[in-house]
Amino acid sequence: MPTEGKFFDLFCRHADLCVQGAQEMVALMTNFDDIDKRAHAIEVLEKQADKVTHETIDLLHKTFITPLDRDDIHQLITRMDDILDLLEDAAQTVSLYDIKAITPEAKRLAELCLECTEKVKVAVSLLHNMDNSERMLAICEEIDRLESDADHVMRAAMSKLFRDEPDVRNLIKLKAIYEILETVTDRCEDVANIIEGIIVQNA
Secondary structure, three states, X not given: OOOOOOHHHHHHHHHHHHXXXXXXXXXXXXXHHHHHXXXXXXXXXXXXXXXXXXXXXXXXXXXXXXXXXXXXXXXXXXXXXXXXXXXXXXXXXXXXXOOOOOOHHHHHHHHHHHHHHHHHHHHHHOOOOHHHHHHHHHHHHHHHHHHHHHHHHHHHHHHHHHHHOXXXXXXXXXXXXXXXXXXXXHHHHHHHHHHHHHHHHHO
């Protein structure tokens, strides 16, 4: 049986796909002319990420000695996979709900999703060497801050929506999109928490 496996390469591949998905989401929220094209692009990225997830879990079953705790590897790749699943959900929701215009708040949430995934990508790229632990912890703190920012944006967006939106159907549609995008930042924070746990275990 192999003694380690290329887990860190797989994490990096997956994190890169998450960033690409978030970039597509920002583009979708910026220009409504290409909703279906952007939604399809995110769907393709999500399928590629699924393959990386399955490859990681398959490798986990075949590897005798893993570089990190088995449960940590499984949780890390699963939470990262949730990020792209949710981005696909958000894109499909925009497309299926036939939303005609997006709000500045939804665009801001998409931008925070992108910032979070970019931080996740950097943190994951440093995970192969515990000498990087201080830098990783600093990045994890930044992800926590971005998730907190997303919370504030969503609360303000919901308040404005229930106060100002006269069309109940439009209110329901936008509320769903806000919630999905904010949950993307929650999953990024979950990844940060897993990385912090790995650093503590390996310190």
